Amino acid sequence: MTTPIRVLVCDDQALIRTGFATIIGAQPDLEVVGECGDGRAAVDLARRLHPDVVVMDVRMPVLDGIQATRLLAGAGVAQPVKVLVVTTFNLDEYVYEALRAGASGFLLKDAPPTQLLHGIRTVASGAALLAPEVTRQLVGRYAARIRPAEGTPDDVGLTPRELEVLRLIADGLSNSEIAATLVISQETVKTYVSRILTKLDLRDRVQAVVYAYRAGLVT
Template identity: 50%
Template sequence: MTIRVIIADDQSIVRAGLATILNGQPDIEVVGEAADGNEAVALGRRLRPDVCLFDIRMPNLDGVEATHLLAGPDVDDPLAVVVITTFDTDEHVSGALKAGARGFLLKDAGPALLVQAIHAAAEGDALIAPSITARLLATFADSATSARKRAEPLTALTEREEEVAVTVARGRTNAEIADELHISLSTVKFHLTSLMHKIGARNRVQIAIWAYETRRVRP
């Protein structure tokens, strides 16, 4: 299966570089490019790619708002969005995650991590640059819960679901969770699906945020 990707960045040289990296992969194809957020949203809605790769700072409409329009909580059929940027401020990352992004990378992350993030997003997983994962998730959880009571799910989590929630919040991939908990990849995915249903999360990033919100994991 080929992963269809669109790229949105206001710098043509950056788009070209990202496209070169991704098109060099045997299972990834860049099917469209946009120079601003409005173009990105229109392109996403028209092409329905497997993954959208958006810069944060774009003219007319920024990457966070474009993400919200394509992947936000009000979108019936959300697209998978990975945000890539030069800026790693808490405001940028928390905004992207709240808007529904499945990944957040810095532009100096390197080709390997970029490709990994695209694969993760296409598979319903999420990847945030390891250097900022814990700090940013914790910061977002603190700000998000300042005016909201930390809620437990109506249906209690199983012991294994509790373990999976904690490992997700610590930035583990599916394979790492399987290895750490001595279970199969299919079992990990089963527990993730059950977790998302119970706590009302749409992806792994939201599971991680919830784990911080409920103090299952602390910074």
């Protein structure tokens, strides 16, 4: 049997935390290895339990989810942990900062359970997850805060087609939606995404979205 994906749930609201844990624990391919109610506990437990994914709230006592994410998944962390931020929409400014801190993606707390489970599996696989319905609003609203990138995509040799794909990623489109928009196969899209990440030295699609806004490709 395939080893279950190990999940740590961190939320300061006990009902939400228990609800998430119950939903996740009911899946045969997922295992809840721990629960906690603040960011400091999340960091300590993650370092001790080595989960595959941390489901992280943003606003919590002791240490907030942004700082906890930076300590677990930020630049320079020797053994980064994949973090999936789950938050309410009115906290979107915090979510953006969490993505910059190293989170692999985010979902809204009012998303159906199937999206939460899909998000955990997606992040665990090494892919990034952005909620398409809020990506443009979230990042676009706070794009003014982003410092200009050093150089532009042209400087690192992105082709016109790769630039087009990057813009669509920044718009929150999935690979299948990009494929339909450009009338190409999903495998071709995956190839373009891989090339973009390699050329720009980016970790995942989340960083690609941030880069696109910093480079002025999306307004």
